[in-house]
Amino acid sequence: MIVTEIEDCGSGKRKVYLDGQPAFVLYRGELSLCHIEKDQELPEAVYREIMDEILWKRIRMRCLYLLKSMDRTEYQLRTKLKQNLYPEELIERVIRWLKDLHYLDDARYAENYIRTHGESLSAMQLKQKLTQRGVPREVLMQAMEEQEGPDEEVLIRKWVKKKKIDPGNCTPAEKQKLYAFLMRRGFSSSGVRRVLQGGSEMQNEYS
Template sequence: MAVITMIEAQKRSGRYNVYVDGEYAFPVSESVLIDFSLFKGMEVDKELEAQLVDADNVAKAYNRALDYLSKQLRTEKEVRDKLADLEVPPETIDLTLQKLRELVLVDDAHYAASYVRTVMHTGDKGPRVIRQHLRQKGVGEKGIDDALTLYTPEERLAVGTAVAEKLAKRYHRQAFGTQQQKIRQGLLTRGFDNDDASKMLATLDLKPDVDQQHDLLVKQGEKLWHRYRTLSHSERQYKTKQALYRKGFNLDDISAWLADLGESAD
């Protein structure tokens, strides 16, 4: 039977070359060296050599995974995809992930809970967008559901209201109806549902600035009135009224402004 005749340290830390019957046979990591208790004079058959090679492949993949995990939390899918990109064989990836799970170095439930907490404290996303993100990361539905229980209605209201306040400042120079519509749409786009958006808008208790809204109406109305100048009076009035209403202005305010022009609002 073949015998290990020399174990030589490589220049690379933690790596060793194993010589069998006086000839170089295969490399191993320090962890494999220790796990298999390799020593000079130890007998090695083909089966053991294959086990050593497989174990070394896992050790190398494991170290690559650790490098990837050192930067931030990752899901199993992310680690699997990363190792696949590094051309690690699927069977080696499976064994590597098994080891990572045993050492709790990958834990999709922990990842999901951590992500939800981060969004609650520093983000602007609602449950629907969070769910979509976690699905893309490979987290299962149960893990997502469990993590989202942390995002209580009170927390959602606090986060969403802060988002709504920022959106209100962004759109404050628009017609009041449009401002409310865009705030709601912004909340829906960020993953809050319609009921939550309504509560957030109610919490803001927005009130139109009468003078500002009048100035905006006049400015927009004059542009539209000029645009439709080639139409008949009734058609011009209808088109202007319709366009201003679509822009979010109050219908009574539109009619009053048209009346001030000396035109019938009927």
Template sequence: MAEEKAIPKVTKITTQKRQGRYNVFLDGHYAFPISEDVMIKFRIFKGMEVDAQLQAEILAADDVSKAYNRALNYLSGHLRTEQEIEQKLRENEIPEATIKTTLKKLRALHLVDDLQYAQSYVRTIARTSDKGPIVIRRNLRAKGVLENDIETALTEYPSAAQVENGGDIAQKLSQRYRREPVTKMKQKVRQGLMTKGFSGEIVDQILAKMQFEPDPELEAQKLATEFEKVWRRNRRYPFAQRKLRTKRTLFTKGFSIDAINRLIEQQENSD
């Protein structure tokens, strides 16, 4: 009958240079590293027997401990979504099974909560940026937040606050486009608000509260510049057709037909 092989025993435990990390020696030979919390969890001490199965359990627990500490470092000072943590751990080549166990531990300790993250994100963006709910929703989806959590979080940005914030943005946009005709200015302000993520309904409410007052002098300068370009572009056409094409182009740009006619009349007189 073959002699039963002796189970290895812990003969030495030494500290590493990294705080909270230890080296374990079995039967006088270096065996594996562990963290302090794993050493406490498994009650590892000098003289303890460690068979192959127990060693595998210890190493698996240490993998989770390392992943957990990496996640804590990543979470330090910032809320993160589960997807962001998962991606970060993958970048560090952490095994999938370890990532799942780590996330479960983080959830149990309330260190990761996608709904809480989304609510905080919505409040911050509403307070500090010019982004509307549609853009916020898109950004949260990209971070892996589920649709139900996004929907709940967006209640942190009520319609009244959207109209107020959007009104400030609209005023800035109207100043940027003050050289444009009123119809074109409104169109560009509307387009700008939609691009920033405000819904059509909210944009309508914002525009209804605004008074668009273009600068007549700047608008006249803009029209004169546009007229010169369009008139020159249409020079290959007969005069009557040239006038018609110029009128049509400038009218679609939002300039009044009376102002266009005056410039055409001046052009006729000069010609």
């Protein structure tokens, strides 16, 4: 392996290219300790020491720090580590390590998210939010089933009350505007129609 480029990343960090490809990032002092210089060969033993000792310790500490501040999905953590320029080999390795320790668990993340936000977000919104966070579809659907998800009509009535509009005593234009608002919130058209058509529960909100 030939060191073909050493790029300044700021904050004392240097990105090292091996055989023309980005390989890893080290601090300037570590480059000196490992005797890494441009256009020089990097022995396999030194490469393994960098990956298995220096960077392996660093990526584990980085992950524990990130997970200490907030729970994350596998996708979110992978994205963060790639932004931090860690080698793909170590990202895969640390993901397995975290899963084995149950520090990283998409199912747990999804269940906690649904439990926390289930009273304010529609089922569709919950699915969208979790999908954006990289939760696999099968994991998401399982979590929705186990948590049972929010009661859609209860949520719709809460939003209607929050908008301070009585569906039984408003103009057609106001009702249409409210319908469009609720649809944008991710509620089903059938659920919205049932609530806006008025039932005893909705009428009691304004009695």
